[in-house]
Amino acid sequence: MSWFSGFEKIVRTDVPLREYTWYKLGGPARWFCEPRDEDELAALLTRFRADNIPWRILGGGANVIVRDAGFDGAVIHPRGPVFERVEFDAEIVNAGAGADFPKLIGAALKHDLVGLEVLAGIPGTVGGAVRMNAGGRYGEIGRFVQTVRLLDVNSQFVTRAADEVGFAYRHTNLDNCIVLGVTLKLQRGDGERALQRYREIVTEKQRDQPALAARSAGSIFKNPPAQPAGRLLDEAGLKGVRIGGAEISTRHANFIIAYDDVTADDVLNLISLAKERVRQATGIELEPEVEIW
Ligand SMILES: Cc1cc2nc3c(=O)[nH]c(=O)nc-3n(C[C@H](O)[C@H](O)[C@H](O)COP(=O)(O)OP(=O)(O)OC[C@H]3O[C@@H](n4cnc5c(N)ncnc54)[C@H](O)[C@@H]3O)c2cc1C
Structure with missing residues (x-):
């Protein structure tokens, strides 16, 4: 009997996560769970814990990088009116x-x-x-x-x-x-x-950052105390550096943009390279802001 006996209506297997993230890359979730209400969600969580099923919860997927192998566990996607x-x-x-x-x-x-x-x-x-x-x-x-x-x-x-x-x-x-x-x-x-202020901030971001429609997860690294990660990455000469289909934005060095032929490995390798270059140049250890699944 599978762990999701009784949950068949809300659990699908091998669901590509690329469709649910802003980066649109990476592999599938072994199980993809779409609970219809909070009690069903609580029951799922109890089952995960009882059966030692690794799980994650996905929102809009705007801050997540899914590895090429996907996630060998259950991903909860709580959507719908409730x-x-x-x-x-x-x-x-x-x-x-x-x-x-x-x-x-x-x-x-x-x-x-x-x-x-x-x-x-x-x-x-x-x-x-x-x-x-x-x-x-x-x-x-x-x-x-x-x-x-x-x-x-x-x-x-x-x-x-x-x-x-x-x-x-x-x-x-x-x-x-x-x-x-x-x-x-x-x-x-x-x-x-x-609303005017909202629009001004959007305009400011459009000027300083890649387009909202570009495939990214926002800032890759957190800002270390008192200095923007973007500046450290820029000063380390990383703008425009590319691995496969992933490129450090030429507009803002703390964004990595994904192009058509990208893999999650391209993005992750570029993150490692950027981290290493900043460490060598400054001794500062950048910490990712994105979540890597
Ligand atoms: C173009 C672009 C610009 C961005 N600009 C900014 C910015 O200016 N500032 C900023 O802070 N971020 C920014 N981000 C990152 C992202 O928008 C934020 O982190 C956002 O809050 C993520 O929300 P999400 O629903 O997409 O979360 P997801 O990416 O789906 O998940 C992010 C984390 O939250 C957890 N999570 C999601 N839902 C729940 C839940 N219900 N309960 C518990 N945990 C949960 C996930 O498990 C994961 O660990 C940007 C991203 C993009 C693509």
């Missing part, structure tokens, strides 16, 4: 983990709820944004979070206050947890003006 709901109640937004993050910002601005516009140009889901504490030079999502509802390492439904989540630079303490939803506290303000 996971994507967004509700507004005065200054509070209650959003499911599967909700599209840029769309959530747009909806908040339409409600004249402002604040999140500083997070313009960050693709993916609310769950991924919370897990990564997504952000940039104007702020991070953690500063808006009131509570996070999640399935913890024991498959228990729990609600954690923001200060229990350990929000730090591209970091939370949510390893092995599944974010189900979040409450965000915004401010009542002028949605039109905030």
